[in-house]
Amino acid sequence: MSNSNRIFLSAPHMTGNEQTYIEKAFQSNWIAPLGPNVDQFEKDVADYINVKGSVAVSSGTAALHLALRLLDIRPGDRVFCSSFTFVATANPILYQGGVPVFIDSEPETWNMSPEALLTAFKEADKENMLPKAVVVVHLYGQSAKMDEIMTICNHYQVPVIEDSAESLGSLYKNKKSGSMGAFGIYSFNGNKIITTSGGGMLVSNDVKAIEKARFLATQARDKALHYQHSQIGYNYRMSNILAGMGIAQMKVIDERVSQKKAIFRRYCEQFEGMKGISFMPEADGTLHNRWLSTLTIDPGEYESSPEEIVLEMEKENIEARPLWKPLHLQPLFRNYRFYQHSEDYCICEGLYQSGICLPSGTGMSETDQQRVIRAFQSAVTLKVRKPMLRA
Numbered sequence: 001m002s003n004s005n006r007i008f009l010s011a012p013h014m015t016g017n018e019q020t021y022i023e024k025a026f027q028s029n030w031i032a033p034l035g036p037n038v039d040q041f042e043k044d045v046a047d048y049i050n051v052k053g054s055v056a057v058s059s060g061t062a063a064l065h066l067a068l069r070l071l072d073i074r075p076g077d078r079v080f081c082s083s084f085t086f087v088a089t090a091n092p093i094l095y096q097g098g099v100p101v102f103i104d105s106e107p108e109t110w111n112m113s114p115e116a117l118l119t120a121f122k123e124a125d126k127e128n129m130l131p132k133a134v135v136v137v138h139l140y141g142q143s144a145k146m147d148e149i150m151t152i153c154n155h156y157q158v159p160v161i162e163d164s165a166e167s168l169g170s171l172y173k174n175k176k177s178g179s180m181g182a183f184g185i186y187s188f189n190g191n192k193i194i195t196t197s198g199g200g201m202l203v204s205n206d207v208k209a210i211e212k213a214r215f216l217a218t219q220a221r222d223k224a225l226h227y228q229h230s231q232i233g234y235n236y237r238m239s240n241i242l243a244g245m246g247i248a249q250m251k252v253i254d255e256r257v258s259q260k261k262a263i264f265r266r267y268c269e270q271f272e273g274m275k276g277i278s279f280m281p282e283a284d285g286t287l288h289n290r291w292l293s294t295l296t297i298d299p300g301e302y303e304s305s306p307e308e309i310v311l312e313m314e315k316e317n318i319e320a321r322p323l324w325k326p327l328h329l330q331p332l333f334r335n336y337r338f339y340q341h342s343e344d345y346c347i348c349e350g351l352y353q354s355g356i357c358l359p360s361g362t363g364m365s366e367t368d369q370q371r372v373i374r375a376f377q378s379a380v381t382l383k384v385r386k387p388m389l390r391a
Contacts, residue, residue: 007372009319010191010292013363015252021244034218035240037247042201044250045186049168049176051203053210056238056246057217060165060187060200064135065092066213066236067161067183067202071133073098078129080120082112082137082144082163083326083338084348089137089163090327101131102328104341105348109283111144112136113341118152120339125156134160138167138177139324140280140357141193141260141289146172146180161185165200168193169257171287178203188242193256193291193362194249196242259362260290263369267293267358270373274380276301294323296354303383306356312379318372323355 021037030036038056046054057063073079075097081090083102093100103120106113117134124130134153136144153160160181164170167177168186178184183206186192188199204210215221220233238246264279271277276298282288297306304312306322313320326348328338341347359372 004317004371007318007359007364007368008191008361009321009357009359011361011363012190012195012197013256013361015248017248017251018245021247022241025241025244030240033237033239035243037240037243038238041196041238041243041246041250044247045201046203048250048253049179049184049203051179051184052205053207054201054203055210055214055217056243057200057202057236058238059198059236060163060185060189061088061092062217062234062236063185063187063200063202064089064161064163065095065234066216067185068092068096068098068133069216070183070209070213071159071161073132078124078131080117080131080134080158081327082135082139083328084110084139084324084351085137085163085327086165086324087327087330087332088165089135090333093135098132100327100333100336102326102333102336102338104339104346105139105351106145106341107347108281109139109142109144109286110280110347110351111139111142112149113339113347114145114148114152116339116341117149120337121152121156121158130156131158133182134158135163136160136181137163137165138170140294141167141170141291142280142283143167143170143172143177143286143288145283146175150180159183165189166192166291167289169253169287169289173285177289179205182206183209188246188249193260193289194246194253196238196246196249199238199242199246256362257287257289260293260360261288263360263362263364264290264293266366266369267295267373271295271377274377277380290360292357292360294355294357296351297356297380299354301385302380303385304380306354308383309356309376309379312382313372313375316371316375318375319359320372320376321357323352323357325352 164178
């Protein structure tokens with residue numbers, strides 16, 4: 001193990017102003033959930049992404065669960081969902097007793113394939129089992145093909161939830177990620193582009209739905225002097241203290257996106273001469289926030305697997321990770337349907353088998369990034385494929 005300081009994949013990066021808002025919470029004794037910081041944070045996020053309503057909650061997963069509840073997902077209801085994502089995208093479907101149906105990626109964005117989505121819809125229509133919702137992920141900060149996806153979903157009159165946990169600050173044709181579907185959700189976990197330590201946000205232009213989400217997230221307490229409850233509710237609201245962090249963080253969101261993109265450009269410049277290394281694309285008409293710098297390694301050029309490279313970098317005290325393992329390959333979801341991008345090739349499985357996430361924290365120095373670059377180059381070239389000698 002290297003004696004050097006650890007380099008994390010995406011460590012929290014404070015502005016220095018968080019304590020100002022946290023101190024206000026202490027001075028006013030707004031310590032419990034709710035309070036002026038929560039109200040301000042909700043407004044800041046809604047204004048930034050140009051939607052009418054938002055509700056701050058305890059996590060991105062909680063926000064997604066609320067969206068599914070608002071869309072009345074019930075036991076047995078199908079929900080189409082990106083397969084190439086973190087498990088938190090699909091778990092809330094199970095919370096509601098829903099049935100996830102997983103959709104492959106496509107190569108231009110690594111996100112939900114409109115072709116696979118259309119196939120799934122046509123089959124569901126024939127079975128008279130259309131989904132109640134579609135959950136599309138904007139992976140690693142790259143927006144999915146929303147025009148194509150929304151056209152398909154609108155045709156079948158099925159609402160879209162945008163899982164924008166990783167994509168705050170990204171754009172799709174000048175629209176902010178999370179602002180195009182019926183609902184958008186964000187995560188402010190410690191590793192995200194901005195953080196409240198833990199936390200999330202549900203957003204929508206449906207103000208009535210947001211008000212209902214606020215009600216459900218506060219234990220669904222009816223209007224009465226006593227404690228009265230007519231519906232199942234949740235303890236999902238954000239702490240006023242953590243929301244203070246969010247206010248300070250939102251002031252630097254565009255700066256953080258610029259810093260992430262600068263980190264990505266340095267990786268591109270340093271690896272430009274290496275055969276078989278391909279970075280996640282930035283689709284036409286989009287702005288990719290580069291939450292994580294991700295790449296694939298051509299197995300025809302290198303024998304090292306992503307797992308081997310990650311382990312080699314770990315020896316240098318550097319945290320890297322393989323790309324997400326698709327959900328349809330997870331033991332939890334092995335019995336659910338999956339629709340491939342094309343009959344002969346599964347895009348997300350190929351990405352998982354060949355891809356790596358590199359450290360991308362905005363607090364990382366250029367010296368630290370050079371250390372990452374050297375470690376990656378050393379790890380990937382340990383097992384370079386040699387050309388076959390002709391007889």
